Amino acid sequence: MSNWVEVCATDEIDEEDVIRFDHEGKTFAVYRSPDDEFFATDGLCTHEKIHLADGLVMDDIIECPKHNGRFSYKTGEAKGAPVCVNLRTYPVKVEAGSVFISLA
Amino acid sequence: MSHIVIIGAGECGARAAFALREKGFDGRITLVGEEEHLPYERPPLSKDALLHGHAPKLVSDAARYAEAGIAVLTGVTVESIDPTAKIVQLSNGTSRDYDQLLLTTGARPRPFPGLSGANHRIRTLRTHGDTVAIRAALQPDTHLAIIGGGFIGLELAATARKLGAQVTLVEGLPRILSRGVPEEVATVVADRHKAEGAEIICGVKIQELSEDRDGARIRLEDGRTIAADLIVVGIGAVPNVELAQDAGLVIDNGIAVDEHLRTSVPDIFAAGDCCSFPLRHYGGRRVRLEAWRNAQDQGLLAAANLMGAGEAIASVPWFWSDQYDLTLQIAGLADGTTQTIRRDMADGAFILFHLDAGGRLIAASGIGTGNAVARDIRLAEMMIAAGVRPDPVALAAAETKLKSLLAA
Numbered sequence: 197m198s199n200w201v202e203v204c205a206t207d208e209i210d211e212e213d214v215i216r217f218d219h220e221g222k223t224f225a226v227y228r229s230p231d232d233e234f235f236a237t238d239g240l241c242t243h244e245k246i247h248l249a250d251g252l253v254m255d256d257i258i259e260c261p262k263h264n265g266r267f268s269y270k271t272g273e274a275k276g277a278p279v280c281v282n283l284r285t286y287p288v289k290v291e292a293g294s295v296f297i298s299l300a
Numbered sequence: 301m302s303h304i305v306i307i308g309a310g311e312c313g314a315r316a317a318f319a320l321r322e323k324g325f326d327g328r329i330t331l332v333g334e335e336e337h338l339p340y341e342r343p344p345l346s347k348d349a350l351l352h353g354h355a356p357k358l359v360s361d362a363a364r365y366a367e368a369g370i371a372v373l374t375g376v377t378v379e380s381i382d383p384t385a386k387i388v389q390l391s392n393g394t395s396r397d398y399d400q401l402l403l404t405t406g407a408r409p410r411p412f413p414g415l416s417g418a419n420h421r422i423r424t425l426r427t428h429g430d431t432v433a434i435r436a437a438l439q440p441d442t443h444l445a446i447i448g449g450g451f452i453g454l455e456l457a458a459t460a461r462k463l464g465a466q467v468t469l470v471e472g473l474p475r476i477l478s479r480g481v482p483e484e485v486a487t488v489v490a491d492r493h494k495a496e497g498a499e500i501i502c503g504v505k506i507q508e509l510s511e512d513r514d515g516a517r518i519r520l521e522d523g524r525t526i527a528a529d530l531i532v533v534g535i536g537a538v539p540n541v542e543l544a545q546d547a548g549l550v551i552d553n554g555i556a557v558d559e560h561l562r563t564s565v566p567d568i569f570a571a572g573d574c575c576s577f578p579l580r581h582y583g584g585r586r587v588r589l590e591a592w593r594n595a596q597d598q599g600l601l602a603a604a605n606l607m608g609a610g611e612a613i614a615s616v617p618w619f620w621s622d623q624y625d626l627t628l629q630i631a632g633l634a635d636g637t638t639q640t641i642r643r644d645m646a647d648g649a650f651i652l653f654h655l656d657a658g659g660r661l662i663a664a665s666g667i668g669t670g671n672a673v674a675r676d677i678r679l680a681e682m683m684i685a686a687g688v689r690p691d692p693v694a695l696a697a698a699e700t701k702l703k704s705l706l707a708a
Contacts, residue, residue: 212703250671252678261674262620264593276322277315277596278341280360 198287199300206293209234214258214269216249219299224286225249226295227269229256234288235269236297242274242281302327304606305388305398307378307543309333311341311592312572313404314359315599316606321368323607329370330396332388334377337428338362343592345431346455347622351462353435356428381547383565400606403544403555403563403570404599407537407590412447412509415533421516422509422531425452437530440464445518445528447506449476451621453534454489457498458623467498468526470518474503480619482640482652485628485667492624509533537590539574552576554588559612560605561598569606571598577613581684582633582662593618616684618677625669631681632663641695649673653680659689676702 203217209228216239217224223239225248241248241260250261258269265279272283287298304320306313309331317331333339340356348354365372377391381401389395409424423434434456438444442465446453449471457467469476477486493500505521509531518526539554550556550564554576561569561577572595576588597615604611620629637654644650649668656662664680666673679702683690686706694700 210701246671250674252675259678261671261678264678277318277600278359 198298200289200296200298203236203295203297206234206290206295209295212253212255214249214251214253216247217297222299223247224297225258225269226288226297227253227258229253229270234290234295236286236288237267237269237272237283241265241279242283243279248283302399303397304329304400304402305396306331306402306404307381307388308404308406308540308572308574309335309339309372309374310404310406310572310595311339311359312406312595312599312602313402314339315596316402316404316571316603317370318360318364318368319600319603320606321370323603325603325607327399329368330373331365331370332373332376332378332390334375335427335429336375338365338372338374340428341592342426345428346425346452347459349428350431350435350438350456350459353432378543381543381568383547383549383568386567399567401568402602402606403568403574404572404595404602405540405543405555405570405574407539407573409533410536410538412506412533412535415509419511421511421529422533424533425456426537434530434532435463438463438465441466442530443468443528445470445516445526445531446534447509447518447531448534448536449473449500449502450479450534450536451477451619453532454493454623455621456532456534457493458496461493461496461498468528469493469498469500470504470506470520470526471500471502472505476500476502480630480634481628482634482654482665484642484650484652485665488667489623489626489628492626496624537573539576539588541574544568544570544574552586556586560610561602561613562605569602571595571602579617579633580612580614581616581687582636587617587633589617591617591619614685616681618681626667627669627671627673628665628667629673629677630663630665631677632661632684634663634665636662639692641692643676643696643698645672645676645698647672651676651680653690653692653695655689655692659692661688661690679703679706682706 212230214227225239227235243265246262266275267283272285339359380389444465446469508519516531544555555570557575573590578584634654638657639655641653649672651666654663690705
């Protein structure tokens with residue numbers, strides 16, 4: 197059974213932006229794409245454990261605020277140096293104006 | 301089979317080697333480095349590596365070089381380049397033919413004038429070995445004296461305080477960080493260091509450094525003497541150009557390259573700390589940058605151009621420094637500023653936007669805890685690259701998203 201956790205209301209994340217979401221000792225980054233879809237990944241960069249939610253979202257890319265490592269937040273794919281380890285992604289759904297991520 | 305030899309196995313050379321493979325280069329790649337380690341990241345050397353005694357943080361592990369078919373020669377220096385025969389002579393007695401050569405020879409600490417090399421208590425910080433030696437000397441209550449109030453000296457000061465050492469930092473100019481950091485930002489940094497118990501002495505020239513069995517001494521021109529257990533000199537870096545110079549390449553504050561990173565000699569490129577290049581967004585003025593991001597960007601660009609892409613340098617200079625929980629980030633070059641706009645953000649963080657006479661954004665300098673200013677400095681960098689003339693009122697208003705100004 198999926199473990200859906202409510203993150204926030206949809207309007208709390210701007211389009212082409214990201215917020216940090218902490219839950220049970222873990223940290224996540226939750227994104228809203230320019231075409232108004234929601235995504236979620238682990239919250240810390242795989243290079244030096246920096247919070248990605250402080251970074252910049254451009255199209256489907258999240259860029260780490262510290263060393264500009266880039267990932268696709270849709271697939272978690274690392275997009276080249278200095279990051280080489282992919283980011284874990286999580287299923288997301290929107291229901292009744294709220295964003296949920298599945299941590300199962 | 302075509303052979304590319306890369307001389308200098310730091311961030312830039314390693315990035316270039318991998319980028320060649322990522323872009324599909326199928327010839328031979330040889331990366332030659334004088335240090336014993338595989339290429340590693342230098343930024344932690346004054347921070348976490350010094351604090352915790354970490355092993356070098358490798359750019360990539362040995363398996364990845366093998367997988368990518370990159371031959372890495374560590375502990376080997378290049379003794380000469382023959383650009384006519386296209387051969388490099390190595391310190392291990394062997395030589396390599398090349399089709400194209402990339403020089404990523406980096407820079408070395410500027411030595412203190414008049415000081416000979418063989419000092420134990422007067423050191424510099426550039427390599428992992430330097431970090432190991434400084435860490436070994438820093439016990440609680442050790443007195444560390446630092447010469448130079450630039451990024452290296454200040455980062456070292458912060459780490460040394462965390463390790464319990466007493467710290468005195470001497471800067472010859474009237475304030476710290478006078479190269480490229482605005483005074484308002486430098487003041488925040490200086491105040492923090494003082495609050496953490498470091499002593500900062502500015503505007504006094506040094507007459508002499510000396511050491512003996514029991515300690516080291518700084519004699520200042522105003523007559524004061526500072527006794528320390530260890531002195532670390534951080535007064536800038538000089539580019540490693542000798543190899544290129546001997547091979548007849550044009551040198552101009554570094555190995556001179558054009559906007560494609562080509563040197564004055566065919567089939568030889570240079571990138572990173574060792575080279576000077578024309579900076580597009582600043583009227584083509586020639587600069588040399590000593591920065592991690594620049595080393596990365598130019599490594600990637602060199603790889604593209606070794607494969608004939610003909611791409612011009614397009615990046616905007618970008619630097620950062622971490623001291624205690626403060627992060628300072630700077631995009632662009634602020635000389636030529638006629639108007640400075642301050643944007644205040646949460647928790648005391650702020651950014652200064654620097655505009656030229658025509659209202660164009662040319663630099664942004666920010667400071668705050670953690671990554672408070674990172675996103676906006678990144679956007680400022682993109683605005684600088686795009687040549688944006690932002691509305692000063694909007695820049696000053698923290699509630700105005702910079703992203704909206706980029707699009708405008």
